[in-house]
Amino acid sequence: MTLILDPDEPGGWSDAPPAASALVDGLNPEQREAVEYRGPALLIVAGAGSGKTRVLTHRIAGLLESRDAWPSQILAITFTNKAAAEMRERVRHLLGDGADGMWISTFHSACVRILRREADAIGLSSTFTIYDSADTRVILKRIIKDLDADTMGFTPAGVQGKISKLKNELADADSYARNANMNDPHEVMFVEIFRQYARRLRDASALDFDDLIGETVYLFRAFPKTAALYQRRFRHILVDEYQDTNHAQYSLIHELTRPVAPELVDEMESQGLHVRSLADSSGSIPGASLTVVGDSDQSIYAFRGADIRNIVEFERDFPGARVVLLEQNYRSTQNILSAANAVIGNNFDRKDKKLWTAVGDGEKITGYTGYTAHDEAQFIADEIEALHRSGVDYRDIAVFYRTNAQTRALEEIFVRSALPYRVVGGTKFYERAEIKDAMAYLISVANPLDELALRRILNTPKRGIGPATVTALATFAEQNEISFRQAMRAAAGLGLGPKVTAAITALANLLDEAALMLVPPTPPADAPADAPAPASSVKVSDVLSHLLTGSGLLDALRNSRDPQDEARAENVDELLAQTKDFDKDNPDATLVDFLTQVSLVAAADDLDDASGTVSLMTLHTAKGLEYHAVFVTGIEEGLLPHQISASEPGGPAEERRLFYVGITRARVRLYLSLAMSRAQFGETNVALPSRYLQEIPEELIDWKQSPGMANSRGGTGPRALNARRQPGADRWGSSYNSDRFSVAASTKPARAAGAEWPNKVTAVRDNGDLTLDAGDRIRHADFGEGRVTQVTGEGTKKVAHVSFDSAGQKKLLIKIAPIEKI
DNA sequence: CGACTTGATGTTTTT
DNA sequence: CATCAAGTCG
Numbered sequence: 124m125t126l127i128l129d130p131d132e133p134g135g136w137s138d139a140p141p142a143a144s145a146l147v148d149g150l151n152p153e154q155r156e157a158v159e160y161r162g163p164a165l166l167i168v169a170g171a172g173s174g175k176t177r178v179l180t181h182r183i184a185g186l187l188e189s190r191d192a193w194p195s196q197i198l199a200i201t202f203t204n205k206a207a208a209e210m211r212e213r214v215r216h217l218l219g220d221g222a223d224g225m226w227i228s229t230f231h232s233a234c235v236r237i238l239r240r241e242a243d244a245i246g247l248s249s250t251f252t253i254y255d256s257a258d259t260r261v262i263l264k265r266i267i268k269d270l271d272a273d274t275m276g277f278t279p280a281g282v283q284g285k286i287s288k289l290k291n292e293l294a295d296a297d298s299y300a301r302n303a304n305m306n307d308p309h310e311v312m313f314v315e316i317f318r319q320y321a322r323r324l325r326d327a328s329a330l331d332f333d334d335l336i337g338e339t340v341y342l343f344r345a346f347p348k349t350a351a352l353y354q355r356r357f358r359h360i361l362v363d364e365y366q367d368t369n370h371a372q373y374s375l376i377h378e379l380t381r382p383v384a385p386e387l388v389d390e391m392e393s394q395g396l397h398v399r400s401l402a403d404s405s406g407s408i409p410g411a412s413l414t415v416v417g418d419s420d421q422s423i424y425a426f427r428g429a430d431i432r433n434i435v436e437f438e439r440d441f442p443g444a445r446v447v448l449l450e451q452n453y454r455s456t457q458n459i460l461s462a463a464n465a466v467i468g469n470n471f472d473r474k475d476k477k478l479w480t481a482v483g484d485g486e487k488i489t490g491y492t493g494y495t496a497h498d499e500a501q502f503i504a505d506e507i508e509a510l511h512r513s514g515v516d517y518r519d520i521a522v523f524y525r526t527n528a529q530t531r532a533l534e535e536i537f538v539r540s541a542l543p544y545r546v547v548g549g550t551k552f553y554e555r556a557e558i559k560d561a562m563a564y565l566i567s568v569a570n571p572l573d574e575l576a577l578r579r580i581l582n583t584p585k586r587g588i589g590p591a592t593v594t595a596l597a598t599f600a601e602q603n604e605i606s607f608r609q610a611m612r613a614a615a616g617l618g619l620g621p622k623v624t625a626a627i628t629a630l631a632n633l634l635d636e637a638a639l640m641l642v643p644p645t646p647p648a649d650a651p652a653d654a655p656a657p658a659s660s661v662k663v664s665d666v667l668s669h670l671l672t673g674s675g676l677l678d679a680l681r682n683s684r685d686p687q688d689e690a691r692a693e694n695v696d697e698l699l700a701q702t703k704d705f706d707k708d709n710p711d712a713t714l715v716d717f718l719t720q721v722s723l724v725a726a727a728d729d730l731d732d733a734s735g736t737v738s739l740m741t742l743h744t745a746k747g748l749e750y751h752a753v754f755v756t757g758i759e760e761g762l763l764p765h766q767i768s769a770s771e772p773g774g775p776a777e778e779r780r781l782f783y784v785g786i787t788r789a790r791v792r793l794y795l796s797l798a799m800s801r802a803q804f805g806e807t808n809v810a811l812p813s814r815y816l817q818e819i820p821e822e823l824i825d826w827k828q829s830p831g832m833a834n835s836r837g838g839t840g841p842r843a844l845n846a847r848r849q850p851g852a853d854r855w856g857s858s859y860n861s862d863r864f865s866v867a868a869s870t871k872p873a874r875a876a877g878a879e880w881p882n883k884v885t886a887v888r889d890n891g892d893l894t895l896d897a898g899d900r901i902r903h904a905d906f907g908e909g910r911v912t913q914v915t916g917e918g919t920k921k922v923a924h925v926s927f928d929s930a931g932q933k934k935l936l937i938k939i940a941p942i943e944k945i
Numbered sequence: 946c947g948a949c950t951t952g953a954t955g956t957t958t959t960t
Numbered sequence: 961c962a963t964c965a966a967g968t969c970g
Contacts, residue, residue, distance in 0.1 A: 202960075231960050256959085280955090332960050426958060526957055548959085582946095589946050723960070743958045765957055781958080802961085803956085950968075 146181050146188065146217075150174075157447040158182045161191060163409075164444035166365075166437045167416040170478045171463070171787035172454030172749065175416050179361060180210060182414065183225070184217040186359055194224040196358040198379070198411075201229055202367055204724045206747050210363070226357075230372050231332065232723050234339040237353065238330070239715070244346055245338060248328040250570045250715050253722040257554065258575060259283055259320075259331050266319045272312050282316055289317075290333035291369040291428030293340060296321055328572040336371040343378040350378060351387045351408075355401055358411050364747070365417035365437070369428030376413065383408035413441065420467050420476065423743060423781050425773060452478040452787075454749055456485025459793050462819045463786045469818050470776045478787075485791060487825040492812070493798040496529070496757075500536035502827070503754050506794060507542060507737060508932070510752050515792075517543055519751035521738040523785045525763045529756065530739055537737070541922040547740040553721055557680065557691040561698055562721065564670040565663075567608075568637045569714050574607040584679035586626040592619060596627075608634070633673040637666050641714060663717045664702040671695065742785045753789035755782070758797045759810040775814075782815050795824065895923050895937055895944065903927065903942045 150158060154174055157167045158181045169175035183199060186192040201207045211227045226233060235253065242249040254262075263279040263286075266272075289299055296317040303310045324330065330338060343350035360379055362368070368376070383391075385406035401408045417434045425431070438444050452460055460478045467473070489506070493499030507520055522533060522544075530546055537544045552558060560583045566576040582588040599617055600610035610617075612635075614627040640661045671677045680692035705717050738750070742763075757763060763782060768774030786793060801810045895901065899911040901923075909927030914937075921937045 204960090229960070278955095335960085424959075427960080528956080585947075587946065591946085741958065762957095767957060777958095946970105948968105948970085951966090953965080954963090 146185050150178070150181070151451055153447050153449050153451075154178050157449070158185050160445050160447070161412075162443070162445055163412050164437075164441035165412075165414045166434070166441075166444055166446045167414065167449065168446065168476075169416050169418055169449045170452060170476055171418065171421060171784070172452040172478070173449035174451075174453050175363075175449065176206075176210060176213065176747075178449070179363065179414075179416060180213040180217060183214055183359075183361065187218065187221060192359050194222060196356065197225045197361070198233070198357040198359070199225065199227045199361045199363070200233060201227070201363040203747065204229055204232075206363060207232075229723070230375070231335050232719075234335040234375070235719055235723065237339055238335065238342070239719075241342055241346075241349055244349060245342055247330075247338075248570060248572065250328075252327065252329040252566055252570045252573045252576065253335070253719065254324065254329050254331045254575070255722065256283065256332070257559075258329075262323055262575065263316070263320060266316050266323070270312065270315060270319075272316060275309060275312055277312065277316065282313070282320075285313070286317055286320065287331075287333050288428060290331075290337050291371050293337055293371050293374060323574075326572065327574050328570055329575070333371070336375055340371060340374045340378060343375075347384075348387060348390070350381070351383045351391060353379060354381055354383050354411065355391070355396075355408050358401075359414070360411050361414040361416070363416050364421075365415035366419050366422040366431055366434045367417075367424045367429045368433050369424075369430055371428070373430065373433045380410040380413050382410045419473060420470070420780055421746060421784050423746065423777060423784060425777050426768075448476075450476060450478060452480045454790050455480060455787060456482055456791060458484050458487060458823050459786060459789050462488055462793070462823050463783055465820055465823075466779060466786065466815055466818045467783045469815075470779055488793045488795060488819070488823050490824045490826040490828075491794065491796040492826075492828050493796065494800065495807075496532040496798045496801050497536060499756060499796050499798040500532045501540075502796060503533065503756065503794070504536050504540040504542055506754070507752075508540070510792070512932075515751055517735045517737050520754075521740065521745065521748070521750040521752075521788065522754040522756060523740060523742050523745050523788070524756050525742055525765055525781070526757075527741060529762075533739060533756070542737060543735060544737040544739055547738050548744040552694070552697075555691070555694055557695055558698055560676065561667065561671065561695050562718070564634075564637075564674060564676070565667060565714060565718060567634050568641070568666065568670070569718055571608045571634070571638070572606055577607050577611070580674070581627075581630070584674065584676050586623075586630070588623055588626060592623055592627075595619060630674070633670065636673070637670055640666055640669065662702075662706040663712075663714050664699060664706050666714060667699055667702050671699070742781045745788050746784050749788050749790055751790050752792035752794070753785070754794040754796060755785040756796050757801070758782070758795055758813040758816055759801065760813055761808075761810065762801070763813050763815065779815055782813075795819075893937060893942075893944065895921075900945050901925065901942045902945050908945065 146158065154177070157165070157178045167175065167178060169178070179199070183197060186197065187194060199207075199210060201210060207228050211222070214222045214225070214227065226236075228236070238245075238247070238251070239249045242251060260279045260283055263282050267277050267279060267282065289295075296314055299317065300314045303314065305311055305314075324334070343353070357379060360376065362376060383402075385402070388402050388406060388408055403409055415434070415437060419431055419434055422429060422431045422434075433440075438446060455463075457480055460480055464477055468475075491499065491502045493502055503522060507517075510520060511517060524530065524533070534544070534546070553562070560580060563576040563579040563583075566573055567580060570576070578593060581593060595617060596607060596610045596614070599613070600607045603610070605613075608631070611627050611631040614624050614631070617624070619627075677692060677695055680688045680695065683689075702717065705712065705720070709716065742755070761769075764775050764778035768778055795816065797812055797816070798810055800807050802808075895911050895914055897911055897913055900908060901911060902908050903925070906925075906927045907929055909925040911923050912926050913924040914921060923937050923942075924932070926932055
């Protein structure tokens, strides 16, 4: 997508980079100030939809254009890969190749990049593995079992959360132990678990997500000379979503913006780094200029340590900082903003800030109360179809929910309605067992110390290596103080069965072979510092392919008689295809680069927004995005606010911000929906409308079916609803029924014609090779009779467009819809 | 050692 | 409900 000819040639700009004035053209005065201000510290308080990304990208472009910075002196940090990709894209749009050399990345990728480069200093292999939370849990589970800590009530998830929280505070086992009450056996045990966990990661040369930040901070603090390299390099640091930074990230920013002392400047100069020109009169290099953007009303990551004080106290941390407020919203209609303002206004202890727009009121918000989650989903599907027919592109429609579990009902209905959708962020692909298996092979090659990966592949596919053998290898490794991998190589001397020994040796050889593929001239033993063999002749896909064939993993899946293994084999093939794409897109990249990308950018496949599909995602994932039409679903007590957070200090306020984030994603149409009963792990429970719903002025919402209406329907509701009506259910039903919602009820008919709405979803069925043609009459289990108007699609994805006599237009997947020809 | 059964168990949000 | 852990038999 690069239209640029030659950045070195002045006339080479082809994508018409704006002239000096053009960068601030069309910006309001505040935005303009945020773009043009030059100084050590700038805080941009940017309300939702106030053009924050625009300001940031224009500011970056402006810094380059005014010669205040070279591209390589800029570090822009975002929280998500998606945000980073978007910013990169938009900067490139402004600058073309002039953007090359900038670091625009997430906290985590930036840290990985630094850590891989400086790994030696902190005794880490540059090919260190990045453990995800599933890996962490496996290790903790093992430790807890070894220590019999489960009898004391320790669970992997609980310990994981606590360790993560501590690491976000830059604590380690020792510093925690110093402050803990070590007379408490529970605390002693926790410290022991923490210690062992840290030791295992270190032994495996692995870091978890939190370590990526924490170790970088440690690196900078322990090695000022190393830190100085980055401090003098990055002269302009910009941080997005600053309200979501935790203490570790805050400290990282602090380290990076520290001035470089005169002695270090001299030392660097004497080593041939020309840095003196950067130094001021005192001989030190002043700290980088820092720009942070944030909105405390959108702080939704307290659970992972985000500290709202970081932004609130910015002016104190950086005296003399300029503060710019962006309050004009360019995204949403006034009705949507009024609802958002009304909701967030209920959070006390916040600086009052009111979003406004020049756009006009727009349409009212649409409300709907389903009897069940499926009913709610059906409403959403129908509305999406209506929007689509009225000309709204599927890709400009999004459905938000609080918990991932809520996708189930939505997906069931969407599949049935033949609605093109995709679940964003759920990124389950790399979490599938077979993919993790294949990845473990690659990891074992890249980082031979990673015992976790080795254990994973040891008996995958089945090689007859059981727990007994694994233990034997582990003890042998421990006794001889060698790595697990070396123990495998020495398996012949362990006196194991001949078959088992042969299997282990074969695997060890396979891995050695693959490692040799990567490092042509030198033996694999010593990790090449930062020199990915210049002529990287071997591709990631070649290595993977070699491993898959050599190990028999793919064959085992293909020849299995378990029908699910067929799909698994396809997934592995898909992974292979992805490595090929990776090789093509990144010709100079190494295996480790690929592994890093998978660990950190697993949601990369979400990036190609070209597909015309409706997006489903959690409210958390939704932050920073915007859509023409937005559905916020499951607005019920217990879900939003979520049960667990409702009782936590600050919980309800944070959940309210989450709701606020959801609302403010909508440009034109906003739908708020809930269900009167919701199935939560097996049982259906009565659900109450969320307290936040009441905070929206009633005149802003047009209820298609209000909570009152849904509740007063009586006998025709689903059994679960009638059988167990909690006292609280009636409270909403009656009190609200009588005043606000009944108004809507009396003026709005529940549903056009067929007021009987489908409540139940039958199990997935299979109509075999039922064929339908335009003109056929059919009967649908829920919608009644109708006439086929059109048939599209092929094979199992054949879709019948049906005009039902009472339920209107629907699209149905012929293969699985509950229909019959009549 | 591996395939199979039953039984318990846990449940927010993410890099 | 749905995955995961432990237990049993070949």
